[in-house]
Amino acid sequence: MADAVVIGAGPNGLVAANHLADAGWEVVVLEAEPEPGGAVRSAELTLPGYVHDRFSAFYPLGAGSPQIARLGLERHGLRWLRAPVVVADPGDDGSLALISSDLEETCASVDAFAPGDGEAWRELSAWWGGIGPRFIDALMDPFPPLRKGARLVGALGPRGTLEFARFGLLSARRFAGERFRGSGAARLLGGNALHADISPDAAGGAVFAMVLVGLGQDVGWPVPEGGAGALTGALVARLRAAGGRVVCGERVERVLVRGNRAVGVRCADGREVGARRAVLADVGAPQLYVSLLEREHVPARVLSALQRFQYDSGTVKLDWALDGPIPWAAQGAARAGTLHVTGGMDGLSLQASELERGQIPGDPFLVVGQYAHFDPSRQPAGHETAWAYTHVPQRVLGDAGDDGLTGSWDRGELERMAERMEARLDRVAPGFRDRVLARHVAGPRELEGTNANLVGGALNGGTAQLHQQLVFRPIPGLGRAETPVRGLFLASASAHPGGGVHGACGANAARAALVHARLRR
Numbered sequence: 367m368a369d370a371v372v373i374g375a376g377p378n379g380l381v382a383a384n385h386l387a388d389a390g391w392e393v394v395v396l397e398a399e400p401e402p403g404g405a406v407r408s409a410e411l412t413l414p415g416y417v418h419d420r421f422s423a424f425y426p427l428g429a430g431s432p433q434i435a436r437l438g439l440e441r442h443g444l445r446w447l448r449a450p451v452v453v454a455d456p457g458d459d460g461s462l463a464l465i466s467s468d469l470e471e472t473c474a475s476v477d478a479f480a481p482g483d484g485e486a487w488r489e490l491s492a493w494w495g496g497i498g499p500r501f502i503d504a505l506m507d508p509f510p511p512l513r514k515g516a517r518l519v520g521a522l523g524p525r526g527t528l529e530f531a532r533f534g535l536l537s538a539r540r541f542a543g544e545r546f547r548g549s550g551a552a553r554l555l556g557g558n559a560l561h562a563d564i565s566p567d568a569a570g571g572a573v574f575a576m577v578l579v580g581l582g583q584d585v586g587w588p589v590p591e592g593g594a595g596a597l598t599g600a601l602v603a604r605l606r607a608a609g610g611r612v613v614c615g616e617r618v619e620r621v622l623v624r625g626n627r628a629v630g631v632r633c634a635d636g637r638e639v640g641a642r643r644a645v646l647a648d649v650g651a652p653q654l655y656v657s658l659l660e661r662e663h664v665p666a667r668v669l670s671a672l673q674r675f676q677y678d679s680g681t682v683k684l685d686w687a688l689d690g691p692i693p694w695a696a697q698g699a700a701r702a703g704t705l706h707v708t709g710g711m712d713g714l715s716l717q718a719s720e721l722e723r724g725q726i727p728g729d730p731f732l733v734v735g736q737y738a739h740f741d742p743s744r745q746p747a748g749h750e751t752a753w754a755y756t757h758v759p760q761r762v763l764g765d766a767g768d769d770g771l772t773g774s775w776d777r778g779e780l781e782r783m784a785e786r787m788e789a790r791l792d793r794v795a796p797g798f799r800d801r802v803l804a805r806h807v808a809g810p811r812e813l814e815g816t817n818a819n820l821v822g823g824a825l826n827g828g829t830a831q832l833h834q835q836l837v838f839r840p841i842p843g844l845g846r847a848e849t850p851v852r853g854l855f856l857a858s859a860s861a862h863p864g865g866g867v868h869g870a871c872g873a874n875a876a877r878a879a880l881v882h883a884r885l886r887r
């Protein structure tokens with residue numbers, strides 16, 4: 367018996383557990399996998415001495431999140447490292463658009479595409495600097511964020527609020543077109559929108575892009591020294607120091623409910639763990655309502671709305687051990703931590719439309735990571751530990767490429783997709799393939815097989831598109847951590863504000879559990 371049982375030791379589960387333990391609760395976290403971390407883990411996937419981030423890798427949201435900052439993880443072993451260039455977009459023509467930790471370098475980069483765009487970027491940066499941090503702070507709160515929202519509106523004033531509301535509806539393409547003349551700034555905005563799961567042509571893309579761009583400028587896109595697992599290590603160490611426990615290898619298969627109140631869980635091995643005050647579920651909304659709860663405890667309207675729940679696209683991820691740095695054609699790309707290989711705004715639109723139409727992208731958009739130049743602890747000297755991922759449809763209807771891939775994602779299909787991705791990378795980094803010492807490929811099935819929340823290889827616990835955000839996340843009417851069962855809270859990325867390692871979903875669930883326990887007393 368514990369005060370609270372947390373199902374799942376992903377970052378949201380661990381942040382929730384830390385907040386509850388800080389409030390003096392006895393907390394146990396039950397994790398299905400042999401190790402904690404969810405999509406924040408690292409391992410030697412290829413060769414000894416090369417530490418790969420198995421899932422997530424760069425943490426602008428983690429470094430910018432008040433919920434994680436409050437935990438003081440640096441005191442528990444976390445050390446953030448930052449690349450001098452935050453994110454860069456290398457073109458097939460050798461051009462490079464980049465966001466640097468130095469604003470002037472960012473401005474010079476976009477100005478090289480169209481004189482005047484540097485000044486326009488400086489203005490954009492000043493505008494966002496005045497409101498972005500307030501907006502992100504409000505976004506991380508339970509929806510609607512009344513106090514912080516009011517503060518944001520107060521700071522914007524009536525006219526500014528209207529302008530901001532309009533900006534919130536813009537696509538990345540439209541926003542870029544209104545502010546910039548050249549393709550460099552457009553590539554940066556479009557790439558960051560699609561990185562966040564929003565097509566460059568879809569409403570809401572501009573604001574998502576600006577969250578990533580603004581954080582990049584303010585806090586960078588840092589990585590934990592030694593691998594993503596170090597972030598999980600710090601969360602677990604902090605929790606243990608506060609008296610909490612993490613038990614791995616325990617898959618929860620049922621939330622126990624008595625009198626419409628969650629009273630504990632039953633694990634796959636039959637073990638039951640009671641919860642005096644709350645159960646917090648760091649699992650996908652469909653898993654919680656369809657599998658973990660008995661049908662009689664879930665209102666029919668919830669089950670019906672869940673049929674429309676949309677997971678974000680699937681993912682194919684490659685990890686490489688390289689015998690040297692990636693040989694980028696574009697000068698300056700070697701100084702970046704993360705890169706977007708986009709094919710420009712039109713390339714991004716094409717990819718997004720292929721995904722919408724169930725087509726496996728023929729010329730895939732790549733998110734790429736490299737570390738050696740700013741975290742030498744991850745690979746032998748002079749070598750590189752790199753990765754790239756791209757998205758594929760959840761339901762494949764065809765292949766926009768020439769390989770006739772069907773979406774079976776068996777070993778043969780994954781290898782052919784890997785070759786397509788490597789060929790794409792080779793166009794912006796000629797000779798890349800000659801550097802590969804070993805490669806690890808994970809497709810939708812492998813990702814879900816190592817973390818049940820990554821359904822079909824979805825990264826975000828559900829699409830981030832507007833129809834499934836804010837009050838609509840995970841379904842209309844359940845926009846907060848509370849569920850129809852008393853004492854049961856949704857703590858995963860399926861809840862507002864969604865995917866990414868910011869811990870806000872977990873912190874919001876913990877906060878709700880504490881408030882309800884207080885009211886109950």
Ligand SMILES: Cc1cc2nc3c(=O)[nH]c(=O)nc-3n(C[C@H](O)[C@H](O)[C@H](O)COP(=O)(O)OP(=O)(O)OC[C@H]3O[C@@H](n4cnc5c(N)ncnc54)[C@H](O)[C@@H]3O)c2cc1C
Pocket residue numbers: 373374375376377378379396397398399402403404405406420421422423424425426427428616617618619648649681683755813816817818819820824825826827857858859860864865866867868871
């Ligand atoms: C390939 C990839 C790359 C990404 N890149 C980034 C990035 O660079 N930066 C970033 O900020 N975000 C990134 N993300 C997204 C981010 O990792 C997730 O949004 C985040 O991890 C969600 O946290 P969570 O705690 O909600 O869920 P998860 O991290 O998925 O953790 C859920 C945990 O619950 C466990 N679990 C599930 N069901 C049960 C059960 N029944 N019983 C017990 N345990 C259970 C799982 O095993 C897992 O450990 C990436 C994700 C992926 C997959």
